[in-house]
Amino acid sequence: MKKTLKILVIRLSSMGDIIYTTPVVRCLKLQLVDAEIHFLTKPAFKYIYEGNPYVDKLLLLQKNLSDTIYQIKAEKYDYLIDLHNNLRTSLIKFKTGIPASTFKKQPLQKWLYLKWKWKFISDKHLVDRYLETVAFLGIKNDGQPINYYLKRQYKLPDLLPASHLPNYVVFIIGATHFTKRMPNEKVAQICNDINFPVVLLGGDDVKINGDEIASFTGKKIYNACGTLTLDQSVFLLTQAHKIIGFDTGLTHIAEAFDKPVASVWGSTAPELVGVWPYQKKDAEVIGVDLYCRPCSKFGLEKCPLGHFKCMKDIPNQQLINFANKADASF
Incomplete structure (x- = not known):
């Protein structure tokens, strides 16, 4: 045998x-x-x-x-x-x-x-x-995306207010370090011009950020940061109209599902860490070219030069257009 x-x-x-x-x-x-x-x-x-x-x-x-x-x-x-x-x-x-x-x-x-x-x-x-x-x-690449499996199924009305159903955009505002995250005011400006309700996702560490962003936009934003389990957050990704996120684990998990993803990069860069939306046609990688970027592989607690242009200079309209575009085929 x-x-x-x-x-x-x-x-x-x-x-x-x-x-x-x-x-x-x-x-x-x-x-x-x-x-x-x-x-x-x-x-x-x-x-x-x-x-x-x-x-x-x-x-x-x-x-x-x-x-x-x-x-x-x-x-x-x-x-x-x-x-x-x-x-x-x-x-x-x-x-x-x-x-x-x-x-x-x-x-x-x-x-x-x-x-x-x-x-x-x-x-x-x-x-x-x-x-x-x-x-x-003898293993060959099968050309398929990454895998992630939900632990159970949920009902959207149990996780989101009626004002955000059935179509919503997810904005993942969490990331381990400050220079991987966009300033709260800039996130709020983008969300204000998105033609859909917006759900903010992230851990308890960015719950205060989510509250501040929501305070700029009123009822249009639902701050779910720190209130859901990871599995519940992933379920919301599977049902979203579009997904915007920074260089963080939840954004990478989003690549496993058939949803358009905008991957936003600040002080880190895809070419440095070798990751970007894998085997996804309905994805955009967004960042700005700067002489000082990337400055870190993992992110930093503050911009070394003090200007934080890698996030501040990203055109708001690029993300707004992504979220509002009806055709997901790009």
Whole structure:
């Protein structure tokens, strides 16, 4: 009897990076007949793969790395696919001795781009670079978008006021760092000229921002920041007319659904981090060309030069036109 191939894919963080591993897992499961595909991540990110039909088992990183290593050894994997490539995953590979294929990071190239704007980084999307890691198994890109699966279905009237039904635009105002987020007043100006009710999404950390934006626009905006679960927020994305969002996990999750997405970039840049709406025709990437941009890979707490032009200079009309355009085919 032919032995079943057993593979562990590893990506420990963060939300966006893990979201972009889903095409790799899907291709492995569909293209390797009878293969068993497991995925290892941190407990905080387990929701990304819960309910994913292409994963046979979800492993969670334990507080003591040796416990995780023991669990991996017990599974007797044929291959480890390391899509993280950090100290922890290096220790896992060393301690288990399992044949591994490792994602190639570009730390020097990214540093040169940030410091001197010398562009030696790959122009491939992160998903395509992840897929190169499993090419030795004969895996091919299936050309499909990322995957995300809702944990349950909801009813819109239970989540939104009647004034925002049935058609609304979602504006994702959350992002980890200040320089990834647009100033509140600018968001409000854009929302005022959108011809649909607007729902603001984000975590509890931007609830005050949402309240301020809503105060500029009256009943047109519904601030749902910090009031919904992630699953409920994702459900609202699946029902939205259009989606506008910054470089943050929820915006990347939005790419999994058949909805037009405008991806807005401030101090970070798609070419630096290697991500933009993947395999989506109904998407726009919006940012401005500046000598000082990008200034950071992850975002900063303030603009290093004090002017914050990367967000302030984005033309409002570009986002307004995106939201109001009836034809989603672009």
